[in-house]
Amino acid sequence: xKKRVLITGGAGFLGSHLCERxxxxxxxxxxxxNLITGSYNNIVHLTDNEHFQFIEFDVTNYIDLEGDLDLxxxxxxPASPIDYLEMPIQTLKVGSLGTHKTLGLAKAKGAKFLxxxxxxxxxxxxxxxxxxxxxxxxxxxxxxxxxxxxxRFAEAMTxxxxxxxxxxxxxxxxxxxxxxxxxxxxxxALPTFFRQAFENKPITVFGDGSQTRSxxxxxxxxxxxxxxxxxxxxxxxxxxxxxxxxxxxxxKEIIEITGSSSDIVFNELPADDPKIRQPDxxxxxxxxxxxxxxxxxxxxxKTMNYFKEQVQKSG
Ligand code: UDP
Numbered sequence: 001x002k003k004r005v006l007i008t009g010g011a012g013f014l015g016s017h018l019c020e021r022x023x024x025x026x027x028x029x030x031x032x033x034n035l036i037t038g039s040y041n042n043i044v045h046l047t048d049n050e051h052f053q054f055i056e057f058d059v060t061n062y063i064d065l066e067g068d069l070d071l072x073x074x075x076x077x078p079a080s081p082i083d084y085l086e087m088p089i090q091t092l093k094v095g096s097l098g099t100h101k102t103l104g105l106a107k108a109k110g111a112k113f114l115x116x117x118x119x120x121x122x123x124x125x126x127x128x129x130x131x132x133x134x135x136x137x138x139x140x141x142x143x144x145x146x147x148x149x150x151x152r153f154a155e156a157m158t159x160x161x162x163x164x165x166x167x168x169x170x171x172x173x174x175x176x177x178x179x180x181x182x183x184x185x186x187x188x189a190l191p192t193f194f195r196q197a198f199e200n201k202p203i204t205v206f207g208d209g210s211q212t213r214s215x216x217x218x219x220x221x222x223x224x225x226x227x228x229x230x231x232x233x234x235x236x237x238x239x240x241x242x243x244x245x246x247x248x249x250x251x252k253e254i255i256e257i258t259g260s261s262s263d264i265v266f267n268e269l270p271a272d273d274p275k276i277r278q279p280d281x282x283x284x285x286x287x288x289x290x291x292x293x294x295x296x297x298x299x300x301x302k303t304m305n306y307f308k309e310q311v312q313k314s315g
Contacts, residue, residue, distance in 0.1 A: 002051065004028040004069055006111075008059045008102055009076035011038030013181045014116070014174075014221070018073055019046055021222050027051070030065065034058040036090060037078050042181050060090075060097040069109040071229060074102045074154075075116040081144065081270065082187030088146040095150025096157070103161040106169075114170040114229050115158045117236060119277055120148045121173060129244075129278035132173065132236045142272040155236065162234055170228050175240025175279045178299065179218030180306040184314060190215065193251055194307035197260035199315075207269030209248025214278045216241040217299030220292040227288040240279035241292040257300055258308075 005022050009015040010031030015038065019029050028051045031043055035056060046052045057063070059076050077094045078084050084091040099115065106113035122130045123138035138148045155171055162169040178190045185191070196203045216239070224239035245253070251264050284290045294302070 002026060002028050003071070004030065004067065005071040005073060006030045006032060006065065006069055006105070007073045007075060008032045008098070009038060009074075009116075011035060011040060011043050011054070012075060012079070013042070013179070013183070014177065014218070015075045016042035016181055017179070017218050017222050018075065018225065019043060019052065021226055023049060023051060025226070029053070030055065032057050032059060032063075033076065036087065037083055037183075059101055060093045061101065063101050063105050065105065069105070069111040071112045071114065072102050072106045073114045073116070073225070073229070074099060077116070077150070078147070079118075080186040080188045084147040085143055091146045092150045095147070095154045099154040099157050103157060103167060107161060107165050107167050112168040112170070112229065113158065113161070114172065114225070115154055117155050117171050117173045118147070118151050119173055119175045119238070119240065119279065120144065121152050121155065122274075122277075123148060124272060124274045125276060128276050129242065129280040130238065131280040132238055132283055139272050143270070144272045169234060170231070171236040172225055172228050173236050173238045174221065175216055175238065175277065176213050177216045177218055177221045177240075179303055184307065184310045189213070189247060189250065191307065193254040194258070194304060195311055197254050197258040197262050198308055198311040200261050202263050202265040203251045203255065204267050205248055205251050205264055206267050206273065208266065209251065209264075210246050210275075211269075211273060212244045212246050212276045212278065213250070214241055214244045215296055215299070216292060217294035217302070220294050224284060224288060224290045227290050231288055233287045237284050237287065238279040238281055239284055239290070240281065241296070242278055242281055243296050244278040245296065253297075253300070257297070258304060
């Protein structure tokens with residue numbers, strides 16, 4: 001008997017890569033998405049597969065799904081800063097009500113549950129690099145608070161279902177991840193810089209560009225999530241690439257890799273933008289025997305043709 005997984009947000013960037021991975025591992029995959037930030041194009045190549053099913057649905061409502069379920073991966077959420085600025089209520093609802101509904105389904109089906117959490121739970125961190133034991137520094141009423149607090153609530157709800165109802169739960173804290181199927185205009189630094197570089201337009205660095213991020217190639221992230229879903233680890237696990245870079249250096253790297261003639265311009269830094277971010281992955285190494293295999297340069301080289309094509313299509 002094949003195992004069956006429900007992936008919420010399955011038509012999104014990460015969700016669609018997870019759909020592919022679980023199909024490859026011999027699972028039946030139910031992909032659920034309301035397509036507000038996800039896209040049918042991300043999964044259209046899977047729709048001929050008899051083990052793949054797509055359901056257009058908003059998981060903040062009661063979920064009625066027939067058949068057995070072994071695992072739920074809850075990945076539905078707007079996930080880029082401009083998305084949660086534009087959709088603050090949906091962001092809060094999917095992290096709170098959506099997590100409650102999907103946990104309820106896991107309990108009813110006796111399925112394992114894996115929550116997609118985020119490095120944003122650490123906010124603008126006062127500890128560096130960030131270990132899972134760090135409680136974070138989040139502004140609850142700031143613009144990013146709708147995402148950060150929804151994910152923090154989602155973690156609390158997940159642990160409550162584990163402790164009170166005995167649901168087998170897992171929590172992954174995902175750091176900045178990139179790869180094919182990111183939206184060209186999702187507003188995040190990496191797609192924006194690639195787009196601007198290929199159009200030879202100015203690269204918009206926010207602030208003075210001294211803030212740092214650590215970028216993970218999507219295949220590495222998917223491997224970490226797959227391992228976590230198969231593991232016994234209940235407490236949160238960071239999955240990310242610890243190679244840290246300032247945003248200014250990153251902008252220069254994209255210009256160099258693409259051979260662009262773009263300049264760099266400095267725009268205002270958004271409120272509550274974290275100044276530093278780097279995962280401590282000691283725990284993932286220990287409990288999952290996982291570490292990233294793709295360094296940033298290699299990953300950017302693998303990804304840049306995707307962005308080039310997207311720019312050509314949009315132009
Ligand atoms: N950023 C930037 N220019 C852009 C978009 C983003 O300098 O056009 C900065 C942003 O302020 C942040 C970093 O790049 O410091 C990463 O932003 P992103 O939106 O990719 O992800 P975040 O880690 O902030 O969620």
